[in-house]
Amino acid sequence: MSSAPGQLQVYKFKKEARISQETPPPYAFPADLHDIADYLPGGTELSSLLPRLSEQDKYYHGIIFINSTSQPTAGNTEEKDVLTELRNVYNTTIAQSRISQTPSEISKSANYRRNQATKETLLLDGRYDFRDPANTTAPPVEIYNPAFSQFLADIADPTLEVPEELIPKVAKLMDLASAIYNAEDTRRTKLQGPLNDVLDCALARVTNSDGTAPDGTGLHVLIKMTSKAAAICIEEYKNEYGEGSTDVTTQASFSMQRMWSLPENDFIRERCCCPTFLVAIGGPWIGVLGAVLTHKSIVQRLTDLAWLGLSTPLEEQRCIRLSKLFYSLARALHRLREWYNTELPAFPLAATPSHPRFFPSITSYPSPSGNVFFRYLRPLERDNACVAFLAEIVEGPERLLEPSKTDEQGQLIVIKFAARYCVEAHELLADMGMAPKLFHCGQAQPRRPGLLLIAMEYLSGTTVSGLTADQRQSCKVQSNVGNIIKVLHDNSLVFGDLRTPNIMYVNGSFKLIDFDWTGKEGEARYPPFLSTGIHWPPGVQPSALITREHDMELLRRLG
Template sequence: MPSPAHNLDTHVYFVVGLPDEDGTSILPGLQPNEGEQEVGDGVTAVPQLLPVRERVTQHAQGIVSAPSHAAQLKVYARRQNQEHAYYDGRYRHNMEKDTRGPPISMFHPSFALFLARLNGPTEAVPLDEDLVGYTYQFMAKSTAIYLKESERVDVLSDLFTHILRREVETKRVGSANPDGSLSFEFVIQPGNRHIMIPVAIFEYKVEPGSGGCDAGVQALSAIENFWLASHKSDVRKRGCCPTFGVAMDGPWMRIYGAVLAGDRWIYQPLLPAVYTAISSKLPATHILSVCRVLQAFRDAIDDICRRTEQNVQHDPSHPFSEASDEKLANMCPTTRALRPTVMTPAPTTCGSLALRYEHVLDQHNLTYLATLTSDWQSLGLRWPRVVVKFVERYGEAAHRLLEREGFAPKLLYCGKPYADTSPEFSDMDMVVMEALPDDGVVDTQSIAVKPPAEARRKVRDAVNVLHRHGYVHGNVTWRTVYVARARRDPDVRLLNFDYAGKAGEVRYSLYLPQMPEDVKLPDDVAPMKLVTVGQDRYFLEKLFAEK
């Protein structure tokens, strides 16, 4: 039963089934090492107690409350401190945790299309003249000061209907009753079932800071509520539930993207807050700029609807194959914790290559094992397995240099993930390289195993090749080195070139090289610091010395 209402700061809060701060987690999960199984060569498989989407549904249905309540500061902060936090990058003060998620454009190309249209050349997509007129009307009405939220909702929702060419309406689903929602209806066969799914959720505030909660978080909670509806379960199983969230704080517009990846909602702003008021006597440039945002938004909405209908008309198999002992035993040798997931990245073609994802290799570094479904023999590969990475930048030139010297795997592709459908999208790169065989590999991550002196010499030789050509690597550790067991001439390859590039030009990102416990990182290896030759020399001295 609901607890009694508590009057706090002139607002009335109804707390329904929410735990205390030190109570149980919202989504109980596996504890470290709980249920883990060694399946060979040091590879650890972590079984799931339930399929992740069943877990998230069962637990979330017990804790998700009305969006206006979920977006209250204390309730939101409590959730972000628990296991089932939103992946939006936020965490509670003094309780830092990593709630950053992969870029949502990895999981659905419609978000990549939106970003490509925003960041691409303005002449690439001509503006719709009717939309220019509606944008002016929208901005003129957005400029006004409203004393009642309902007035702003009625006026702007009607204009959004014209802008998006789809009806924005108020619709209650479960405990969600957002200020506006845009749904898409289609028919699932067999059975002739009509399904309505949310494509965009709108939340308004009269002015920034009003209403006692954040409109962006409120929109996310409404998205979560909508997708928990049982009649959407078939659709939820077949995709990542791509949905836009629109937060209107007075004249400020924020547009977010949300996907359900595995058992977590990833929620990310797709552009900085846009000022939609007309404040200058010379407003034409600003109006056209807002119009481009709205046209990109409309095109992405249409793209989600088209792709969703195509997806649901088919009955695809589970995106990731079940992990067998044989497959696990032949994983990339640098993988020591394999955690299957139901989500796959969206890009499956790159240049002339076509591939099918098999397993997650490294969730932090967004690395996957995949199988080429296109012709691979002509590429000179020993087998069709490849490693796929999604990166902000990649040291392609450094990788290809060491590949020519025999010190790096064959690099098959390094470029845009949506080169065919959204060539202007440039927020990340897709890297595809050959997967090296795991048989007869030295376990370079085991403390008890010291790689042979010849292997250490070859690592030093590889790094020296980079330095002679003006490059740095930035991550020379045994976790990023492949060593095939051989008595006299071991095969040695450097695997990670995320931080490689010209000395003085490349920087570390958030995730730093992983060192043995008894070796600390140099002081100048830190997020956003430049990668230097001296750092590479430090790695060689500490980890790859002759003796």
């Protein structure tokens, strides 16, 4: 195994090979390919077993990924545990989805509420049972595929020009949407053709192998490497919104999960997170959603429900706004179709613990010496909403990274996504050894200023929350962290979230690691969503100004 890090290699496994230290002879080839991984040379991981093998074959052939060995991954046991947990949750999601109620049944209000209270089957769509709340938030779908980011950028772009020929098509659709139909099938029949026209694609009713069927699935993209196709857009209709005690956006979500879980879609599902657009139509209302399948189904409303009907004779400007929505969606569907045809991996990745489905699709950031390319290793939190990842700098697709202090191949880094970040405070403390080195902070996706990618040094240590009471006392947490806070306050900066998970203890010194809330005193505010499970200092309220007094009270509590 002399291949360079970052490369793939075909590896041969003899069927008689030993596969477990506990397995007595004679040895048999394992059903679970992960059992082999422990016996591979260091710095490799098994990605997949090559297909089209017969029982008579003397050897199995597998795809091996060559990891960088220039720096060992810190917490490798934890990394393996986290990835194994994600894979197990994913397997449960697929298995449960195949045997669950049909999308039309499970999306009914009572069934949906029960589903969202069930850890094994809940959707990550933001909805939860009020009697048994679970965290159903998740990272934004746009970090998993650029088509979602393009859609959101387009609908927010005031300079985007809509083709003139599209506007009368949308006007026709609005007129038809205003009608009150006697049945759901009638509404779907009347609207389907005009909707296909405004989206410049063909959406047709397709039945899954288990007999379930979204009202319309579209853009069956023929994957160029095989004859396999992927339905990358799903429509759901309700004759009137809320009819049948069902939210049409929820039914579309379950239709997506059911479709991708079925065996006929294994080919695609083993290679990616199945990015899909959902178009929900309830009476004269329409909404667009984005969905991916990571360890669970993540579904997010990309638009509010838009009124598609006509109310007055003075609807020209709203017609133009709707035209922009449909044009943006058509462009995004074209981008997604292109992605499936050109960027889908050529081999299955289902046997890889660190499957790309678990991580964002963004794998580089700019630096003064050129783009830095990295690969994700694991999430840094065991939480559905985790947006921080341990990553490793790798060889880029175009050139080797030039060695430097901040972008050496094999270096461990933290990649984080945020809506806001105080670069000034982070760099101030990093220069004084009071924070990790900051390598990059900028837009995660083109034309999407509200989503930031932050790359920073990985600190191999523990958070203060991991220290015992005696350790905290001997390390003088309060006085040492107080020195860091004094530097911020002396520069008219406030931190805001001075809790133990945001303070690292590394080689005898303390460092702050989270600057999402940090900012100028008198300007920085708490986010509108504050955890109710945390005992905040007096005066801390959603969207309230962050004060020095708040920082000092949280500092006092560290003692």
